[in-house]
Amino acid sequence: MIEDGLTPEAISYSGVISAFARHGSRAKDRENALAWLNLLEKEGLPADTKSYTTVIAVYAKVGDFATAESLLGRMVEKGHSPDVVSYTAVIDACAKGGREAAAATYLEQMVQQGLSPNERTFTAVIDASAKRGDSDQAERMLERMADQRLSPDLICYNTVIRSYARQGDISGALRRLNSMLDQKVMPDVISFTPIIMEVSNMKASSEVRTGIIGKIFERMIQLRVKPDRVLLPRLNSALGKAYVAQKCEGLLEVVKRRSVGAPVKKPVTYL
Incomplete structure (x- = not known):
C-alpha cells in the first residue's frame, strides 16, 4: 500500500x-x-x-x-x-x-x-x-x-x-x-488434587495421611468428581488400587443412571 x-x-x-x-x-x-x-x-x-x-x-x-x-x-x-x-x-x-x-x-x-x-x-x-x-x-x-x-x-x-x-494449610484449603x-x-478434580497431594507429603504417620485422604476421596465420590491420571496414582498408593477402582466404578454407574438417554461410553478401567 x-x-x-x-x-x-x-x-x-x-x-x-x-x-x-x-x-x-x-x-x-x-x-x-x-x-x-x-x-x-x-x-x-x-x-x-x-x-x-x-x-x-x-x-x-x-x-x-x-x-x-x-x-x-x-x-x-x-x-x-x-x-x-x-x-x-x-x-x-x-x-x-x-x-x-x-x-x-x-x-x-x-x-x-x-x-x-x-x-x-x-x-x-x-x-x-x-x-x-x-x-x-x-x-x-x-x-x-x-x-x-x-x-x-x-x-x-x-x-x-x-x-x-x-x-x-490443609484446613484453609478445605x-x-x-x-x-x-x-x-x-x-472439579483440580479442586481436590493440590489438597490430596499436600496431605500425601505432610509429616505425619501413614495412618493419619490415609485417613485424611480417604475422607477427601469420599467427598469427591459424593460430588461425582472422577480422579484423573495425575491424582489417581496418589489415591492408589494411599488407599489401594482395589478400593479406588471399586469407588470409581460405582461413580461411573451413578453417572450412567443419571444420564438417561445419553450415549453410554466405554467404562474406564482404573486397575
Missing part, C-alpha cells in the same frame, strides 16, 4: 496488529505486532487504546511483564487512557512473569483511575497472590469480588485452594472448598 503511494489509515494498521496478535504465541508474530504499532506512531497516525491493549495482551500471555508494563507507560505518555482490559492484561503479565507483588499495585492504580475491575481482573490478581504464597491477599480479593457483587468462578476458587495447599460449595460452585 505504502509502495503504491497510498497512505493507510490507522484502522488499517490496527487490523494488521490484530492479525499478528492472533498468533501471538510465536515470538515473531509478537515482534511484528509491536513493529506495526511503532510504525503507526512513526507515520503520525493516532494509535488508539485498542491497538495498545492488543499488543500488551500478546506480551502478557507469555509473561513478558517488562514489555507489557513499558507499553502501558507509553500508552499513558501518548495521552491514551488504559481501560480495564489494558490493566487486566498487565496484571496477568505480573502473575506469569514473576512480578506477582506488582499485581495488587496495578489493581489499585486502575481503581484510582475510576475503573471497575471485573472477574478476569480479580482472577489475575488472585493468581499472582497464590503464586507468591499470599493466601491472605487472595482471600481479600475474593471478599472484594463479593463486595462488588462479582461471582468468583471455579478458576478463582481453585487458585485460592492451591495457594493454601502449597503453604501446607475451608475454601466448602465455601465454594456454599456458593453453588461445583468443584
Whole structure:
C-alpha cells in the first residue's frame, strides 16, 4: 500500500496488529505486532487504546511483564487512557512473569483511575497472590469480588485452594472448598488434587495421611468428581488400587443412571 503511494489509515494498521496478535504465541508474530504499532506512531497516525491493549495482551500471555508494563507507560505518555482490559492484561503479565507483588499495585492504580475491575481482573490478581504464597491477599480479593457483587468462578476458587495447599494449610484449603460449595460452585478434580497431594507429603504417620485422604476421596465420590491420571496414582498408593477402582466404578454407574438417554461410553478401567 505504502509502495503504491497510498497512505493507510490507522484502522488499517490496527487490523494488521490484530492479525499478528492472533498468533501471538510465536515470538515473531509478537515482534511484528509491536513493529506495526511503532510504525503507526512513526507515520503520525493516532494509535488508539485498542491497538495498545492488543499488543500488551500478546506480551502478557507469555509473561513478558517488562514489555507489557513499558507499553502501558507509553500508552499513558501518548495521552491514551488504559481501560480495564489494558490493566487486566498487565496484571496477568505480573502473575506469569514473576512480578506477582506488582499485581495488587496495578489493581489499585486502575481503581484510582475510576475503573471497575471485573472477574478476569480479580482472577489475575488472585493468581499472582497464590503464586507468591499470599493466601491472605487472595482471600481479600475474593471478599472484594463479593463486595462488588462479582461471582468468583471455579478458576478463582481453585487458585485460592492451591495457594493454601502449597503453604501446607490443609484446613484453609478445605475451608475454601466448602465455601465454594456454599456458593453453588461445583468443584472439579483440580479442586481436590493440590489438597490430596499436600496431605500425601505432610509429616505425619501413614495412618493419619490415609485417613485424611480417604475422607477427601469420599467427598469427591459424593460430588461425582472422577480422579484423573495425575491424582489417581496418589489415591492408589494411599488407599489401594482395589478400593479406588471399586469407588470409581460405582461413580461411573451413578453417572450412567443419571444420564438417561445419553450415549453410554466405554467404562474406564482404573486397575
